[in-house]
Amino acid sequence: IEKFKELSPAQFFARYREVAGFSNPARALYQAVRELVENSLDATETHGILPDIKIAIRQSIDNPRFYTITVEDNGIGIQPQYVPNAFCKVLFSSKYVLRQTRGMYGLGIKAAVLYAQMTAGSYVEVITSPVNSTRIYYFKMKIDLGRNEPLIFERGSWRKSREWHGTIVSLTLEGDWPRAKQKVFEYIKRTAVITPYANIVFVSPDEELVFFKRSVEKLPQPPLEVKPHPCGVDVELLKEILRNSSEPVINVLTKSFQGVGVRAVEEALKIASIEPSKPSLKLTDQEIVKLAAVLKGISIDALIRARESTRAATVIDMLIELEVPATKDALTKLLNDLNIDPLSNPRSLSDEAIEAIYRGIAKLYPKIRPPSPKALSPLGEGIIEAGLKKIFNPEFVKAISRRPRVYQGHSFIVEVAVAYGGGVPSSSEPTLLRYANKIPLLYDEKADVSWKVIERINWEQYNITMPAPLIILTHVCSTKVPFKGVGKESVADVPEVERELSLAIKEALRALRDHLVRRMKEELAKRK
Amino acid sequence: IEKFKELSPAQFFARYREVAGFSNPARALYQAVRELVENSLDATETHGILPDIKIAIRQSIDNPRFYTITVEDNGIGIQPQYVPNAFCKVLFSSKYVLRQTRGMYGLGIKAAVLYAQMTAGSYVEVITSPVNSTRIYYFKMKIDLGRNEPLIFERGSWRKSREWHGTIVSLTLEGDWPRAKQKVFEYIKRTAVITPYANIVFVSPDEELVFFKRSVEKLPQPPLEVKPHPCGVDVELLKEILRNSSEPVINVLTKSFQGVGVRAVEEALKIASIEPSKPSLKLTDQEIVKLAAVLKGISIDALIRARESTRAATVIDMLIELEVPATKDALTKLLNDLNIDPLSNPRSLSDEAIEAIYRGIAKLYPKIRPPSPKALSPLGEGIIEAGLKKIFNPEFVKAISRRPRVYQGHSFIVEVAVAYGGGVPSSSEPTLLRYANKIPLLYDEKADVSWKVIERINWEQYNITMPAPLIILTHVCSTKVPFKGVGKESVADVPEVERELSLAIKEALRALRDHLVRRMKEELAKRK
Ligand SMILES: Nc1ncnc2c1ncn2[C@@H]1O[C@H](COP(=O)(O)OP(=O)(O)OP(=O)(O)O)[C@@H](O)[C@H]1O
Ligand SMILES: Nc1ncnc2c1ncn2[C@@H]1O[C@H](COP(=O)(O)OP(=O)(O)OP(=O)(O)O)[C@@H](O)[C@H]1O
Ligand SMILES: [Mg+2]
């Protein structure tokens, strides 16, 4: 007979630490360094502070299996009343808001603390001083696994004697520096390359010191919290927004979302057959499902899927089945204007026809503005090209930073770059450098959506023959990067993101092709 | 200023559904089918019932984006008092015990219910009748995300009119059958191939019916729950075991672990300098850390790591640094007996020397029996070879089922097979068929530890030249498979598991090489 039981989030991630990236001592050492560094960069850059980050890994003298990792930053610090939960309560975070940060899960530092506790029985020590505080605070803690609560063993505070704000975090855990070394150095270097405004110092267990000195005094525009975008919003989020208020639904929707004015909301409610003055919490489940579909609008991906999966025998019936907000006559006219026979078989629609229908239909939906980019903080073509030139000294480099798009209510920007020739080493497949929310991703390359896109590329189409000296850099930044796992090593193939990566990479490769063609003509001209 | 917040496990996995495998409609449809089928196989096979599983996916008539998945089994059913939490409380499970099952996280069905709720606003419907019950129970439910609690909308029960036990689960969600089709069929087929004792019926949205008929009437031995094995046990688990009792620590340890008798526990306590009669809950943190290290013993992997990361200048000092439980004289004698100079540089130790030292040191640790295989349920060489012959009709097939090993207190068995020639298609890299706890893994192949091992193989050493008609099947079964993510698509490179896979694959490839060499000789002989 089966024994049923519940686990706390702390017990769950302690037991299944591999899903958070702590699968072996080398990987755990790497992951713990990442979690601390990513928290420090969030605490500085996101708040308009030029980052000064110090990272030290020391091997324990009495037991060489154990390493002590200490990371110090000059960030905004943490208010003392939040420190215990921030470091010792799993699924507790200040980054659950819609704003691009490296952190997102409320798990990172806790997963490292759990691993340290389990392998070395050790405590996490935190020294922090918030920006506007006159005091410095000290905590020595562990996680109570069963309750998912902090256990505080020591605490103290004292007045600041000098102008300092920031945080120092220290943990001791079982690691494997020889096997982690190459990845840790690569991670820090690839981080420094795209954060030229940061000072990063790293001292290794072999007592090597590496100093990435700030080469740029100007911070990028920090991202700002925004409201969700209605496109792709899910039923549960919409419910949560609506059920909290007895105000008329038209008011609640207008102030809860970005990108929609009163007229667009009115239109959406009309299509969903909902009375605008109806109190928000009185909406029925069916009305909410209908409203979510209308707000979501139609995406080109949904049209493509409909072409393949519809049971309708004609294009006009396929559109009706998709519940496009228009009369049959209006849709028939739209199709006729596009020279598409409404009674033709949906399977016969070309991709161009789908795009044309998409643009036509989009006009029928409520006017929803594109997502605001202010929650995002892309790298920018300048930083990407400068970084690639610095490391590789290529003959050609081209970065593309796309416009903001939306998936599931989250705005995102895709940036890519290609570097070719010069100091770039030749290889049988392109060297892929992946980033997500400015974090370098070093593992699980072939499981990543960027690789899925690259695998499909027909290199001949771009005048490239493998082996070739080709580097492709990809950066996906979003208010929610759809990582495949909480260890943040690869990005999932969400259709909208995959599509943007594909368009961006092809755009960059076309620029490379033009360069290669031009260079070939110049060489031919020289020989004559 | 940062806004701190806590998420419930339901809110967390709803928000970050990609980490559970629900990254796009096609993938979500696949994952939901998996979660239901894996629960049904656990409810039958694990309990000595020959499985009859029926799977139906129907496309919704009014909205072709939505699909209703229904899975029925003849398993042990679920007692009504547990149904609401089993289906609607994230991190609630009957499989948190040490016994091989497909399920392990207490998340699977809930992740599918969350996705269904978010995309279609739908309910999960469950009909179940436990084996020994006279009634059938019905529930229609949703998950309260904020509280991580079930919301029951309808419930009922009635007397059974015929002899039936089992469970029927139905959910409606946004899917994409055309893009999921190939993977869903492959998943069901690869499941059927290794469960020849199961009847599996599948009806697709295109109304194709596939019937995998039972070809074997005998079930494999069901796995039985065991106690943890002390090798690799972590500090937190040891604490949990010890802090619950005021009995003498020698008693608590002997009855809480498998593989250790009173003498072995006495010896371990002596090495850790702990009084055997000391009340278990009085052990200090330092004593528990020391005890965990002694119970863990020394693994060959730890010795290899020590060789690379030790600060000791001599082999004898490296062993002392590892806290091997013996005097300096005893260790010096051990090394001299192995013809290893105790004062030599650790870096100069060959792999064979490491192995010899390992075997010598293992004798110094308490006698701990190898893990019991009764918690495991391997496929067995017979089923694997029969399955490969059936699908591929190869010229050569060889399966290897290794002995049980341990990592982090969990027993595991690695099974591999190679199939070559005959009907096997030729390709530039081997075709890899991965399984874990009898679940076929279809995604993230290159991120899997099996691929990491295969990538390092020098094919020439086995008389194989690529492209070749070669299939490699791997199966890792354990009381805890170290998956990389809760979507269960790839296995993490835990050192002990990676090592076993490497040894097993090489063993199978040597058998293939012998076959190829023999065949080549026969061909040469024929020509003479
Ligand atoms: N160095 C730091 N400076 C300021 N705040 C910090 C620092 N480190 C952690 N925090 C705070 O602690 C919280 C929890 O950190 P944690 O790493 O567990 O989660 P996260 O960063 O929010 O998300 P993720 O799990 O993706 O890393 C953060 O949200 C942040 O508010
Ligand atoms: N068809 C079924 N028959 C009997 N019990 C079931 C069935 N489906 C689910 N259960 C019960 O519900 C529990 C929760 O299922 P769920 O899939 O969420 O988690 P799990 O199978 O334990 O782990 P995992 O998340 O790895 O799938 C199971 O542990 C099992 O006890
Ligand atoms: Mg973090």
Ligand SMILES: [Mg+2]
């Ligand atoms: Mg399950």
